[in-house]
Amino acid sequence: MNFLTGSLSVFLLISAIGWTSSPASNANAVQNVSELMSSIPEELKNLPYAVYPTSPEYNTDRFIANKRFSLYPHAIIAPRTQEEAVFVFNSLKKHHLDFAIRGGGHCYEPASLSSGYVVDLRNFNQITPNVSKQEVNIGAGCRLGDVIATLGKLDYAIPTGTCPRVGVAGLSLGGGIGMLSRTYGLTCDSVLSITLLNAEGKVIEVTKDSYPDLFWALRGAGNGSFGIVLGFTFRMHHIPKVTYYELTWDWNPTTVPQIIKTWQKWIQTLPDTITSQLRMRYSKEKMEIGVAGLKISDVPFDEWEKVFKDLKPEVKVVAGRYVDSSKYWTESHSFPFFKMKSNIILEPLSDQVIDKLVSFYATLKNDKPDLHVLFDFDTMQGKVLQGSSAFFPRNALTWWYQGVYWDDEKLTADALRYSRQFFAEIAPDVSKYCYANTVDYDLGDHYLDAYYGTNVERLIQIKTKYDPENIFHWKQSIPVK
Numbered sequence: 203m204n205f206l207t208g209s210l211s212v213f214l215l216i217s218a219i220g221w222t223s224s225p226a227s228n229a230n231a232v233q234n235v236s237e238l239m240s241s242i243p244e245e246l247k248n249l250p251y252a253v254y255p256t257s258p259e260y261n262t263d264r265f266i267a268n269k270r271f272s273l274y275p276h277a278i279i280a281p282r283t284q285e286e287a288v289f290v291f292n293s294l295k296k297h298h299l300d301f302a303i304r305g306g307g308h309c310y311e312p313a314s315l316s317s318g319y320v321v322d323l324r325n326f327n328q329i330t331p332n333v334s335k336q337e338v339n340i341g342a343g344c345r346l347g348d349v350i351a352t353l354g355k356l357d358y359a360i361p362t363g364t365c366p367r368v369g370v371a372g373l374s375l376g377g378g379i380g381m382l383s384r385t386y387g388l389t390c391d392s393v394l395s396i397t398l399l400n401a402e403g404k405v406i407e408v409t410k411d412s413y414p415d416l417f418w419a420l421r422g423a424g425n426g427s428f429g430i431v432l433g434f435t436f437r438m439h440h441i442p443k444v445t446y447y448e449l450t451w452d453w454n455p456t457t458v459p460q461i462i463k464t465w466q467k468w469i470q471t472l473p474d475t476i477t478s479q480l481r482m483r484y485s486k487e488k489m490e491i492g493v494a495g496l497k498i499s500d501v502p503f504d505e506w507e508k509v510f511k512d513l514k515p516e517v518k519v520v521a522g523r524y525v526d527s528s529k530y531w532t533e534s535h536s537f538p539f540f541k542m543k544s545n546i547i548l549e550p551l552s553d554q555v556i557d558k559l560v561s562f563y564a565t566l567k568n569d570k571p572d573l574h575v576l577f578d579f580d581t582m583q584g585k586v587l588q589g590s591s592a593f594f595p596r597n598a599l600t601w602w603y604q605g606v607y608w609d610d611e612k613l614t615a616d617a618l619r620y621s622r623q624f625f626a627e628i629a630p631d632v633s634k635y636c637y638a639n640t641v642d643y644d645l646g647d648h649y650l651d652a653y654y655g656t657n658v659e660r661l662i663q664i665k666t667k668y669d670p671e672n673i674f675h676w677k678q679s680i681p682v683k
């Protein structure tokens with residue numbers, strides 16, 4: 203739903219905020235507000251729930267978390283009710299206007315941005331748990347941090363990712379991997395029902411019984427392809443007690459490969475109650491490696507000792523309520539610019555690949571002192587294997603994500619070059635699959651196969667059935683036949 207045409211050849215200045223100062227964004231910053239405004243259809247003008255180029259919030263709201271992308275929408279429209287959402291969608295459809303759908307605005311690429319219109323779900327922000335039914339209704343504009351806190355007070359949870367600012371909608375529609383995945387499956391595996399504003403402009407309730415094919419597709423391939431999701435009902439899980447654990451080491455070129463190999467073997471022996479993350483972090487010329495995760499049980503966590511003790515980690519083990527543990531494992535960063543790439547790891551990495559990875563990582567200190575880099579591996583398997591939906595890499599051993607972060611826009615070209623260079627070097631040694639929620643426009647035409655593998659044909663059929671005119675489209679959406 204993104205297009206970059208229409209508003210570039212114009213001349214009034216929209217006061218750009220700090221991070222839009224590159225030559226490219228300065229070109230974009232020169233905009234004709236009145237031209238943008240005058241091309242908005244009458245019925246979409248002066249909506250009390252929209253931000254226009256003339257609104258004071260415009261230069262904040264037109265961005266998502268990643269400030270690499272600077273687009274100038276005609277309006278960011280945030281309906282407050284189903285009726286308003288239906289009205290806005292039908293109006294955009296009637297006038298053939300391009301639009302993007304935004305949940306929490308944490309897409310890694312500009313899929314929730316548009317030079318046309320943005321339909322922002324932020325006002326669908328209710329979280330309504332029902333303990334007796336063990337279900338929770340969550341609006342499509344909610345963020346993970348609020349969900350973890352609200353359900354956590356009741357000692358309940360749904361599986362989420364680890365960044366509290368990420369939106370429930372984007373996460374669930376693409377899968378959702380995190381600290382509870384091995385025990386309860388992906389976020390999308392706990393979805394019971396999805397309230398969808400479809401291509402006909404109708405609000406429907408999508409469940410395994412009402413629309414089995416659409417229900418399958420929306421859970422893993424649902425981002426911006428089948429309709430505007432207004433809310434979800436999830437099965438919530440009672441979690442009385444957990445243990446958070448963290449083993450850390452300073453960077454030592456001799457022990458680092460050993461830690462990685464040991465971790466890879468260890469995770470294959472773990473019960474479903476234990477989830478683990480291998481973290482390699484580089485920041486401000488400091489490198490660290492660590493293993494962290496959760497045990498969902500009231501039995502003490504001692505599984506690490508036999509395996510890791512001889513490697514002498516610094517150890518933190520904290521038992522308590524799930525909601526309290528989240529202060530250790532939720533992470534949000536404040537970098538304005540970032541690039542993420544991912545691989546789905548199906549087999550343990552060989553010793554040669556580990557050596558290659560460690561050597562490449564070790565060059566950061568000398569070559570890229572101003573970048574912040576993480577190479578993290580999240581365990582999958584456990585209950586993830588049992589789910590059934592459009593999320594393709596069900597049998598993955600781990601999800602590996604490689605993130606580069608930076609503060610200064612001048613570093614952008616170098617940071618992107620670094621990210622791509624590493625990815626190109628490692629690509630021959632790993633699977634061709636990526637996690638659909640690590641949206642990566644570098645994948646080009648290969649994206650369907652990379653995200654959805656053998657599910658592609660079925661997804662195209664379902665897309666063609668429910669959105670034959672391809673109203674819901676963006677650069678990497680599911681195409682029609």
Ligand SMILES: Cc1cc2nc3c(=O)[nH]c(=O)nc-3n(C[C@H](O)[C@H](O)[C@H](O)COP(=O)(O)OP(=O)(O)OC[C@H]3O[C@@H](n4cnc5c(N)ncnc54)[C@H](O)[C@@H]3O)c2cc1C
Pocket residue numbers: 266267302303304305306307308309310313314323342362363364365367368369370371372373375376377378379380424425426427429430431432534535639640641676
């Ligand atoms: C800092 C950070 C940490 C992350 N950590 C994790 C993690 O631990 N685990 C994990 O699995 N993933 C993680 N992710 C990836 C994350 O799941 C995806 O980026 C996700 O798509 C973001 O959702 P959002 O709603 O915040 O984003 P948005 O930018 O709002 O949307 C992302 C995509 O979903 C579509 N979309 C959003 N809302 C709707 C809706 N209501 N209806 C239809 N389509 C919609 C958008 O159009 C877009 O295509 C992380 C991302 C970031 C930036």
